[in-house]
Amino acid sequence: MAFAAGRITGSQEGRRWVQYDGREWTQFLPREKQAYVAGFLAGGALADAQAAGAADSTAVHQAVDSLVRSGRLRFPFGHMVYVTQLDEFYWWQNHLPVPLYAALRDIDGSLKGHEQ
Known part of the structure; x- marks a missing residue:
């Protein structure tokens, strides 16, 4: 457990999330990759819910559920995709210098059949 905590602390002292690119991605363990993308998707779903007018926790939960069921999330595919x-x-x-958030946006556009 101490190793894992040290690993997290070490990465927190490095570059900010907005600077993460392929250099970080290629160093992540599989579970770290899954956690990163799951967090990105959760943040996107929250932004989608708030853009739809959800203000409190209950409304956000209901909005996210509705967006998932209707296939209207901005990033609709599963995290492993x-x-x-x-x-x-x-x-x-x-591609290594491309920021992770930009790569995810471009990949999402390709998956949806249009370039971003």
Whole structure:
């Protein structure tokens, strides 16, 4: 457990999340990749719910459920779809400098059948 805590602390002292790119992605363990993408998707779902007018916790929960059921989330695919696509994207060395959030946006556009 101390190793895991030290690992987290070490990464927190590094670059900010907005600077994360393929260099971080290729160093993440599989569970870290899954956690990163799940957090990204949760943040996106929260933003979608708030954009739909949800203000309190109950309304956010109901809005997210509704968005999921209707297929209207901005990032509608499962987290493992995005994890796999990011692994493939960052396999290319010239993609390593692309920020993770930008790669996820572009991947989502490709999955939906249009380029972002």
